[in-house]
Amino acid sequence: MNGRFIENLPRVYGLYTGGFIVFIGMMAVLEQMGVSADTLGILFVAFTIAIYAGIGWLSRTMQVDAYYVAGREVPALYNGMATAADWMSGASFVAMAGGVYFGGYGYLAFIVGWTGGYVLVNSLLAPYLRKFGCYTVPDFIGTRYGGNLARLFAVIVLVVASFTYVTAQINATGTIAARALQIPFELGVWFGLLGILLCSMLGGMRAVTWTQVAQYIVLIIAYLVPVFWMSNVQGFGVIPQISYGGAVERIGELEALQGVGTLMPTQSFDGLRALTTPHAAASDAAMASWKFVTLVLVLMAGTASLPHILMRYFTTPSVREARRSVVWSLFFIFLLYVTAPALATFTKLQIMDPNLATGIIGKSIADVQALDWIQKWSNVGFLAIADSNGDGLLQINEFFMRGDIVVLATPEIAGLPYVISGLVAAGGMAAAMSTADGLLLAIANALSHDLYYKIIDPDADTKTRLIVARILLIIIGAGGALVASLKLSSILGAVAWAFSFACSGLFFPLVLGVWWKRANRHGAVAGMGLGFLAGSIYLYQVRFAGMEPWIGIDHLRFGIIGMAVSLISMVVVTLLTEEPDAETQAMVDEIRIPGGATVLNQDQ
Amino acid sequence: MSKQGSSAATHWHRTRNLTFLTLGIWFFFSFVIHWFGAELNTVSFLGFPLGFYMAAQGAPIVFVVLLYVSTRRQEKIDDECGVAE
Numbered sequence: 001m002n003g004r005f006i007e008n009l010p011r012v013y014g015l016y017t018g019g020f021i022v023f024i025g026m027m028a029v030l031e032q033m034g035v036s037a038d039t040l041g042i043l044f045v046a047f048t049i050a051i052y053a054g055i056g057w058l059s060r061t062m063q064v065d066a067y068y069v070a071g072r073e074v075p076a077l078y079n080g081m082a083t084a085a086d087w088m089s090g091a092s093f094v095a096m097a098g099g100v101y102f103g104g105y106g107y108l109a110f111i112v113g114w115t116g117g118y119v120l121v122n123s124l125l126a127p128y129l130r131k132f133g134c135y136t137v138p139d140f141i142g143t144r145y146g147g148n149l150a151r152l153f154a155v156i157v158l159v160v161a162s163f164t165y166v167t168a169q170i171n172a173t174g175t176i177a178a179r180a181l182q183i184p185f186e187l188g189v190w191f192g193l194l195g196i197l198l199c200s201m202l203g204g205m206r207a208v209t210w211t212q213v214a215q216y217i218v219l220i221i222a223y224l225v226p227v228f229w230m231s232n233v234q235g236f237g238v239i240p241q242i243s244y245g246g247a248v249e250r251i252g253e254l255e256a257l258q259g260v261g262t263l264m265p266t267q268s269f270d271g272l273r274a275l276t277t278p279h280a281a282a283s284d285a286a287m288a289s290w291k292f293v294t295l296v297l298v299l300m301a302g303t304a305s306l307p308h309i310l311m312r313y314f315t316t317p318s319v320r321e322a323r324r325s326v327v328w329s330l331f332f333i334f335l336l337y338v339t340a341p342a343l344a345t346f347t348k349l350q351i352m353d354p355n356l357a358t359g360i361i362g363k364s365i366a367d368v369q370a371l372d373w374i375q376k377w378s379n380v381g382f383l384a385i386a387d388s389n390g391d392g393l394l395q396i397n398e399f400f401m402r403g404d405i406v407v408l409a410t411p412e413i414a415g416l417p418y419v420i421s422g423l424v425a426a427g428g429m430a431a432a433m434s435t436a437d438g439l440l441l442a443i444a445n446a447l448s449h450d451l452y453y454k455i456i457d458p459d460a461d462t463k464t465r466l467i468v469a470r471i472l473l474i475i476i477g478a479g480g481a482l483v484a485s486l487k488l489s490s491i492l493g494a495v496a497w498a499f500s501f502a503c504s505g506l507f508f509p510l511v512l513g514v515w516w517k518r519a520n521r522h523g524a525v526a527g528m529g530l531g532f533l534a535g536s537i538y539l540y541q542v543r544f545a546g547m548e549p550w551i552g553i554d555h556l557r558f559g560i561i562g563m564a565v566s567l568i569s570m571v572v573v574t575l576l577t578e579e580p581d582a583e584t585q586a587m588v589d590e591i592r593i594p595g596g597a598t599v600l601n602q603d604q
Numbered sequence: 605m606s607k608q609g610s611s612a613a614t615h616w617h618r619t620r621n622l623t624f625l626t627l628g629i630w631f632f633f634s635f636v637i638h639w640f641g642a643e644l645n646t647v648s649f650l651g652f653p654l655g656f657y658m659a660a661q662g663a664p665i666v667f668v669v670l671l672y673v674s675t676r677r678q679e680k681i682d683d684e685c686g687v688a689e
Contacts, residue, residue: 108659245651280656284642341660
């Protein structure tokens with residue numbers, strides 16, 4: 001049965017995609033028949049979650065290699081889709097276009113960083129870790145360098161980075177579930193967690209893989225359809241990603257007329273912002289360039305250090321398939337990331353341009369407040385209008401909104417049917433759930449495999465190991481939901497921290513483990529421990545203790561400090577201590593060659 | 605052993621060179637070009653300011669193509685050195 005499933009993948013996911021499109025069509029029919037928008041939203045979210053849970057149930061397993069690495073039989077194309085869903089979080093889906101909307105050029109560092117990181121993954125790590133044949137990222141560190149301390153440090157960095165990230169994802173599932181299902185946020189968080197656990201608990205990596213493929217299909221349809229539709233309806237061009245140059249230019253003209261960057265808001269609303277940053281203009285100050293490239297570097301090195309991404313490449317049948325699946329991953333991610341700035345540009349133009357029917361800047365405040373979408377999103381506190389200067393007309397500094405609106409409300413701004421909004425909610429849910437799944441599994445697997453099995457109880461039998469893994473999954477998920485329900489940080493702030501944590505502790509120990517044969521245990525322990533410590537202390541100092549950031553390295557970029565300390569300490573300590581034994585050096589030679597058996601052979 | 609050892613050494617030598625070349629191109633499109641975002645923005649490309657275009661679209665396109673090409677070349681190296689799976 002299992003073999004047949006792998007052979008039938010194109011048919012299974014073809015049918016699934018067709019079925020999803022038919023479902024969208026049925027929802028459109030229901031909308032025509034007068035079914036309310038709220039009901040459609042509930043149907044979209046509930047139906048897709050039920051499908052994922054069904055896949056999770058069908059993928060249940062009690063085999064160790066299926067639970068940890070999906071049986072190492074996921075073809076490159078599907079692993080690429082699964083990685084893309086794993087990678088693109090609620091933040092990418094909901095907040096990225098909003099980030100470009102408010103942040104303009106400077107924010108594009110996220111797009112460069114979150115795509116280019118895959119060049120590092122492919123060139124430096126993924127194929128070599130696949131050849132190694134480990135179950136988890138700390139498994140590689142622990143075996144390459146030897147000793148429980150190195151393994152333990154890798155587990156600690158992994159847990160801190162991934163947990164920071166997963167709370168943001170559970171927060172996002174809670175936000176979307178709360179809105180779509182009309183339940184309180186705190187309840188939405190627990191509901192979202194239930195969905196996430198249904199996808200991962202019974203089948204581990206195997207279940208997560210096949211639900212992530214399904215989630216990628218939903219999220220990419222949900223992201224692209226509204227943008228293409230809007231672009232064609234509003235006459236911006238057939239393929240919006242190619243043709244939005246004119247819109248960027250027009251925004252530049254309007255910014256000068258409407259005072260973007262010169263008219264500052266005089267009032268403030270909690271969590272909402274008025275537009276004050278020009279869209280495409282880049283500052284020619286060296287500091288602006290420095291901040292751009294340092295953010296890019298942290299995001300890229302973080303990409304190559306985040307265990308939930310690296311472990312996806314352990315699931316392919318071969319080293320070659322692992323390489324190919326990195327290329328597919330980047331391609332599938334690229335589709336969304338190249339669309340986000342186009343979406344931000346069109347949404348901004350629709351709001352700003354007085355020549356378009358949707359334009360609101362410069363219109364009378366009474367007229368704007370009568371618009372359906374303005375009323376709906378003001379009611380939930382996502383946008384606000386204030387006539388600060390009392391002239392009855394809406395200025396750019398009198399219109400406040402949350403960045404998330406760019407994705408969530410664009411279908412309504414452009415006057416698309418509500419079925420599209422329901423689709424977008426399902427897409428956002430898929431994005432947040434798939435990332436949360438991967439992260440939770442990365443944490444639980446590291447704790448169950450590396451901490452429990454390798455360090456605490458090496459004699460544990462298969463059944464005990466898999467039960468421990470599942471119990472840990474529930475505990476960590478509940479912990480994440482608890483933290484998320486406290487609403488401690490904005491979604492994107494926490495996500496950027498995860499990248500800095502990961503690259504502070506893990507980037508150089510991982511990369512040098514493959515690329516520098518001389519690297520030894522003492523160096524790796526120093527590199528992980530001191531890098532992670534330095535990064536964390538720096539974050540605390542600039543974020544909470546009021547320290548002035550050094551040369552613009554603020555809390556989003558603290559990985560720069562961590563990585564520098566990590567590299568220096570690892571190299572210095574390695575050179576001061578003896579080189580690794582011949583066996584370890586032979587192991588490094590072995591992982592550099594694709595052919596032959598894996599170095600670790602623990603699949604059973 | 606010696607024959608196998610030398611083919612492994614050639615393989616690693618060529619793999620390393622390909623990786624350095626890939627990372628060189630990656631470095632240019634990740635960092636160098638965006639350092640000059642403001643200067644590039646004075647040039648118009650497909651209607652976009654070029655600096656904006658390179659960050660929003662150009663660099664990601666380069667990364668996709670770069671990964672595809674370098675993966676193909678790596679596979680060729682693996683085959684020629686007889687170390688492919």
